[in-house]
Amino acid sequence: MTSLAAVLWDMDGTLVDSEPLWIDAETELVGSFGQTWTRDDGMTLVGKDMSVTAAVLQSRGVDLTVTEIKQWLSGAVATRIRQRPLWRPGARTLLEDLARNHVPMALVTSSPRVVADAVMALVDGAPFSVSIALEDVREPKPSPEPYLRAAVLLETEISACVALEDSPSGLRAAVASGAVTVAVPHVVALPLHAGATIWTTLEGRSTRDLADLVVASHADA
Numbered sequence: 001m002t003s004l005a006a007v008l009w010d011m012d013g014t015l016v017d018s019e020p021l022w023i024d025a026e027t028e029l030v031g032s033f034g035q036t037w038t039r040d041d042g043m044t045l046v047g048k049d050m051s052v053t054a055a056v057l058q059s060r061g062v063d064l065t066v067t068e069i070k071q072w073l074s075g076a077v078a079t080r081i082r083q084r085p086l087w088r089p090g091a092r093t094l095l096e097d098l099a100r101n102h103v104p105m106a107l108v109t110s111s112p113r114v115v116a117d118a119v120m121a122l123v124d125g126a127p128f129s130v131s132i133a134l135e136d137v138r139e140p141k142p143s144p145e146p147y148l149r150a151a152v153l154l155e156t157e158i159s160a161c162v163a164l165e166d167s168p169s170g171l172r173a174a175v176a177s178g179a180v181t182v183a184v185p186h187v188v189a190l191p192l193h194a195g196a197t198i199w200t201t202l203e204g205r206s207t208r209d210l211a212d213l214v215v216a217s218h219a220d221a
Contacts, residue, residue: 004211005160007098008150008179009128011109012047013166013186015095016119017086018077018111019046025076026057029069035061046188047167049110049140050074070112077111078118085122088166088186090202092123099127101207106150107131108163110140110170129154142169144177151177159218162210164202171196180217182210 012018023042030037037060045053054069062069098105105128109116113133120128130153132146139145151158163174166186174181174196181196190198197213199205 003160004103004162004207004214005156006104006106006129006151006154006162007210008106008108008147008161008163008174009095010163010165010167010170010174011107011116011119012111014088014164014170014184015091015107016081016122017088017186018081018115018119019187020086021077021080021084022073024080025073026053028076029062029072030057030060033061033063043187047110047141047169050112050134074112074114078114081115081118081122085119088184088202090205094202094205094207095123095127097207098210099125103207103210104129104154104156106154108146108150110134110146141167141173142176144173147174147177147179151179160214162213166190180213182213 009015023039026042027037045056050070051066054066057069107116107120107128111134113135116131116133120131130150132150134140137145137149147163148158151161158178161179163179163181164184165171165174165181166184167188168190171183171190183190183196183198184202
């Protein structure tokens with residue numbers, strides 16, 4: 001019987017409710033160039049690669065290079081996270097339960113390193129064995145590379161890992177990697193995806209629930 005080898009956490013929208021912080025930062029940046037940015041504008045970029053975000057902001061009047069936009073947004077969001085951490089329902093409790101049960105964990109995000117480090121600093125006891133940020137991969141989500149790299153660093157089989165995701169691009173990445181995938185919808189609707197289990201919330205979930213998913217996935221294989 002295959003057991004739960006590791007849990008691979010998406011960050012934005014799954015572990016922490018950082019999407020409003022990204023939209024707030026985008027609004028401030030666009031506004032500094034005399035233009036308007038709305039929540040609906042920001043919602044279209046949820047889960048997208050930062051190069052895509054930068055290109056859209058340039059088209060809306062932000063007169064900076066792609067690199068400058070990435071650096072500005074990353075610093076602004078990291079500052080906001082340190083000032084106002086917003087945990088997703090049930091996420092911190094599940095994180096702590098996994099740590100008590102000595103389950104290895106990785107943070108797997110398409111956000112830059114400075115943002116990932118700001119989130120990891122919020123958690124006592126350094127529960128993440130490894131972390132994969134934007135700079136650590138050649139191809140970010142929806143490529144499976146971030147999840148596959150996490151499994152390699154954890155020295156475990158991806159098929160014995162559970163990935164927790166909230167965005168369409170992250171869901172595609174996790175399923176394509178071969179991880180047992182749990183979709184937890186948040187700010188955007190998630191399509192039905194073969195191979196993914198949908199949980200409406202992480203509240204009330206435990207290490208046992210994740211371990212059961214791994215056992216079930218291998219029983220069905």
